[in-house]
Amino acid sequence: MDDHVDEMTNDLTTTGQGKGAEGQMPDASALQAEIDKWKALSRKNEDRFKQASTELEGFRQSQMSDTEKAIEAARQEARTAALSEVGTKLISAELRAASSAAGVTLPGAEFLNLNSFLGEDGNPDSSRIEAFVSSLPKPSSTPPYPQDLGLGRQGSPAAGQLTREDLARMSPREINEARAAGKCDALLRGEG
Known part of the structure; x- marks a missing residue:
């Protein structure tokens, strides 16, 4: 085992990837180039995996019988129905959170069509929610009526x-x- 580690260390130093020729560590630009290289390879492998997964799913779909296809369609329909049922609760929670963050007041739930905020997958569509909340009027900073009504005499009685x-x-x-x-x-x- 120790011989194997020594071989790897020797390989790194002779190829210039460990310490430099003078026994110094490589500079930051060389390290950044190495990091970028590995990130690019990782992204390339990730794209290959996604492509292979898509091809495999297509192959599975083509090999399914009619009953299996019907079962899969029923599963998708049930999943979408369940998500849309729970989705309205999620939408109302997201609407409340977005409106409180924006400082606006939502109209009553009976006036909103919550299903219009559902995406095609049955999940809440955050872009539609944000667009709706941003279209709501901001409350004015001035009170709707004078705040000193009915307070009686203000200030010192001897004022003026x-x-x-x-x-x-x-x-x-x-x-x-x-x-x-x-x-x-x-x-x-x-x-x-």
Whole structure:
């Protein structure tokens, strides 16, 4: 076993893939090139596998008898029916999640055709859901009615009212104008 490991190490150093000729590690660009090479090979093998799987499925379909084909069609139909039944619950959950993320309010479920959000495979179609949620109006940031209705008097009762010191510095004409404007009401009530 140790001889085998030594052979592999020698092969790596002689081919230049381990340490370099001077005993140094290869640079980052060489490592990145090696990573890219293996990724490309992996993708190529993955594509071959998908192609072989498709060919195998086609071969299986061609070798099926009529009853087997009918059974397979019934299975697909039952699967689609079950997914569409559960799919409406999934759609409603996805609609709620998408609308809360977007900050919009959904119309009532009785007004929505949830089956229109189903894909051909019976699963929720997220692109249709996103398009619908983005078409909903955003709520306005201003309240629909004034928020201070029925709150009573706001602020200090003496706000805008004149004091005795203010009156001492005013002329009789200014005092009469202030009284007509309601700026002396607190003094007239004996509050100041």
